[in-house]
Amino acid sequence: MNTHPPVTATAPAGIGKRGNGNGPVLQLENLTKKFGDFTAVSHLSLLVQQGEVVGFLGPNGAGKSTTVGMVLGLIRPTEGSVTIMGTELPGNQHIVPENVGAIIENPAFYPYMSGRDNLVAHARMVGGVPASRVDDLLKLVNLNERGKDKYKSYSLGMKQRLGIASTLLTDPALVILDEPTNGLDPAGQREIREIIPRLAQDGHGVLLASHMLHEVEQVSDRVAIVRRGELVTEGGVDELLKRGGYIEVKIAPEYMDEARNLLHRMPGIEQVTVSDQLITVVADPELGADINRALVGAGIYASQISPRRSSLESLFLDITEGSTV
Amino acid sequence: MFNLFSSELFRMRKRAQSLMLFLIAVVLSGLVYGGFVIATKINPEAEGRRMRHAVTFEEYAEFGIVMSVGFFAGIMLIIVAAGMMGNEFSWNTLRPLVARSRSRVGLLTAKLIALGLYSIVFVISLALVVAGFFFIGSWVVGEPSGFSISILGDGLQSALQMLFSNLPYLTMAFMLATVFKSNAAGIAGALGVTFIETPVFQLLGLAGDVFKDAEKWGIAYNVNKFAGMTGEVDNMTRSVIVVVAYSVAFIAVTYAVFLRRDVTSG
Numbered sequence: 001m002n003t004h005p006p007v008t009a010t011a012p013a014g015i016g017k018r019g020n021g022n023g024p025v026l027q028l029e030n031l032t033k034k035f036g037d038f039t040a041v042s043h044l045s046l047l048v049q050q051g052e053v054v055g056f057l058g059p060n061g062a063g064k065s066t067t068v069g070m071v072l073g074l075i076r077p078t079e080g081s082v083t084i085m086g087t088e089l090p091g092n093q094h095i096v097p098e099n100v101g102a103i104i105e106n107p108a109f110y111p112y113m114s115g116r117d118n119l120v121a122h123a124r125m126v127g128g129v130p131a132s133r134v135d136d137l138l139k140l141v142n143l144n145e146r147g148k149d150k151y152k153s154y155s156l157g158m159k160q161r162l163g164i165a166s167t168l169l170t171d172p173a174l175v176i177l178d179e180p181t182n183g184l185d186p187a188g189q190r191e192i193r194e195i196i197p198r199l200a201q202d203g204h205g206v207l208l209a210s211h212m213l214h215e216v217e218q219v220s221d222r223v224a225i226v227r228r229g230e231l232v233t234e235g236g237v238d239e240l241l242k243r244g245g246y247i248e249v250k251i252a253p254e255y256m257d258e259a260r261n262l263l264h265r266m267p268g269i270e271q272v273t274v275s276d277q278l279i280t281v282v283a284d285p286e287l288g289a290d291i292n293r294a295l296v297g298a299g300i301y302a303s304q305i306s307p308r309r310s311s312l313e314s315l316f317l318d319i320t321e322g323s324t325v
Numbered sequence: 326m327f328n329l330f331s332s333e334l335f336r337m338r339k340r341a342q343s344l345m346l347f348l349i350a351v352v353l354s355g356l357v358y359g360g361f362v363i364a365t366k367i368n369p370e371a372e373g374r375r376m377r378h379a380v381t382f383e384e385y386a387e388f389g390i391v392m393s394v395g396f397f398a399g400i401m402l403i404i405v406a407a408g409m410m411g412n413e414f415s416w417n418t419l420r421p422l423v424a425r426s427r428s429r430v431g432l433l434t435a436k437l438i439a440l441g442l443y444s445i446v447f448v449i450s451l452a453l454v455v456a457g458f459f460f461i462g463s464w465v466v467g468e469p470s471g472f473s474i475s476i477l478g479d480g481l482q483s484a485l486q487m488l489f490s491n492l493p494y495l496t497m498a499f500m501l502a503t504v505f506k507s508n509a510a511g512i513a514g515a516l517g518v519t520f521i522e523t524p525v526f527q528l529l530g531l532a533g534d535v536f537k538d539a540e541k542w543g544i545a546y547n548v549n550k551f552a553g554m555t556g557e558v559d560n561m562t563r564s565v566i567v568v569v570a571y572s573v574a575f576i577a578v579t580y581a582v583f584l585r586r587d588v589t590s591g
Contacts, residue, residue, distance in 0.1 A: 069420075069587070069588070072420075072423075072424040073423070073424065074420055074423055074424060074587065074588040075587040075588070076587060093426070093427060093428050093429070094427040094428070096424055096425075097424065097425045097426065097427055100424070102421070102424055104420050104421065104424070106417070108416060108417035108418045108420065108421055109416075109418065110336060110339075110340075110416060110418060111416060112339065112340050112341060112342075113336070113339050113340075117335075117339055120335065121332050121335050121336050121339075122332075122421070122425060124328060124331045124332035124335055125328055125329055125332040125422070125425040125426065126328060126425055127327075127328035127331075166421075
């Protein structure tokens with residue numbers, strides 16, 4: 001039984017921006033940023049819909065943080081557009097504090113104030129956030145007992161949790177989390193991973209920039225992978241994992257050649273390789289039954305057919321050519 | 326912008342430095358003034374008699390305000406002005422601050438208004454405390470005078486004039502901290518100019534009259550003329566214009582740099 005409270009159960013009237021439209025909460029079109037001759041982001045297009053978590057993956061220097069900076073109006077695009085809740089940046093900077101909550105790389109707060117006072121200061125910046133909202137959010141991220149302690153005394157995990165609380169102050173349509181579990185111990189990572197899907201369930205669109213691949217795999221509905229500023233692939237997590245999937249077929253040696261020729265001719269099979277008694281077929285892992293049927297039809301009986309799904313990590317490393325993450 | 330201003334004031338109120346710098350200015354003013362009072366008590370001769378008059382409540386607006394507001398408050402407010410932007414960079418809080426702001430113009434304006442308000446409260450409070458020092462000191466040196474609203478009023482007016490004369494240095498500290506993304510750059514730059522501008526012009530003056538004329542368009546020359554209230558009326562007007570022109574120019578540079586810059590750090 002899920003005992004977690006909904007993350008925005010106590011959202012105050014008048015400041016929640018979720019669920020006021022069916023369009024995407026974030027739309028990037030042809031977004032490009034050049035720093036002199038260096039192109040940090042190149043013709044990037046991406047959608048984040050309401051109620052979904054989009055994992056934004058890429059090696060260091062791939063342009064993730066620059067993209068996030070452009071979404072938040074901190075960095076001016078050289079080309080292309082950022083549209084938040086149907087309104088285009090720049091020139092409409094006001095839509096950012098109204099609709100977006102973000103942790104940018106590491107959460108940054110004023111060290112001389114308590115965690116609670118930091119949230120109050122952020123709430124005052126945007127206005128219209130009742131004091132009770134601050135206390136509710138502290139409770140949500142399990143900081144209610146340490147809320148009055150100085151921020152500088154917080155552990156990294158507590159700082160990250162305070163960062164997540166601050167993103168939810170205005171109940172924004174879009175939540176951007178840039179490496180939210182960076183530096184956390186396993187328990188802290190799990191806490192954050194539990195919160196992220198609940199944000200989407202509550203109607204927020206979530207853009208999760210991370211290099212923690214298994215984390216993205218666990219919590220994301222869709223994944224976009226960038227390399228050297230360019231979007232190299234995008235899709236649902238299941239779809240991407242299938243794309244990198246394969247099937248292992250174990251067959252007696254005397255039937256190897258016949259089976260290989262048969263499988264070569266089957267639709268949906270990209271590649272067939274043979275080694276010892278094992279045929280490896282690069283295809284959607286769900287084709288296993290079709291392969292079995294075809295082999296049996298030809299009088300070949302496999303002793304084992306094993307669908308293998310790729311991990312997001314192997315897919316990511318294939319796509320990014322082993323770049324350091 | 327009201328929201329940003331409200332948040333700025335909240336953060337200033339919560340920061341120990343806001344009160345600490347004021348208390349340091351009070352203590353330093355007390356130490357200097359106390360030194361004069363003790364010296365006056367110890368030395369009853371001619372020098373002591375002149376000093377005795379200087380430390381009385383009647384001289385509060387002249388000596389007391391120049392010492393406390395003109396010098397100590399000037400330094401403390403430069404630290405605050407530089408820190409308002411410089412610390413945002415060093416704490417990495419500028420990015421969330423910009424992301425939370427409806428406009429960068431509003432953000433900078435809220436900070437400048439908060440700085441102005443804090444400075445006014447700072448110098449008026451300091452002027453009142455120093456008035457208390459002088460009132461008590463007059464009794465200590467044996468020249469008691471009755472409390473005078475008129476003298477206190479003159480002192481407060483003088484304090485605000487002194488704050489105005491510090492305006493170019495405060496805006497310069499704010500500008501340097503913004504341009505160089507550094508608290509230290511703002512403090513060092515503004516204090517450096519405060520202390521070296523006059524000697525530099527004097528040295529250059531030895532090289533030719535053109536530098537003597539150039540000094541009249543510098544900050545220190547006009548600030549001193551205004552703060553000392555000794556110039557002719559037309560010269561005073563020119564000094565006010567020069568002080569305002571420098572301040573406006575520094576603020577304009579701050580806006581120009583901050584509005585155009587990508588906030589990739591801080």
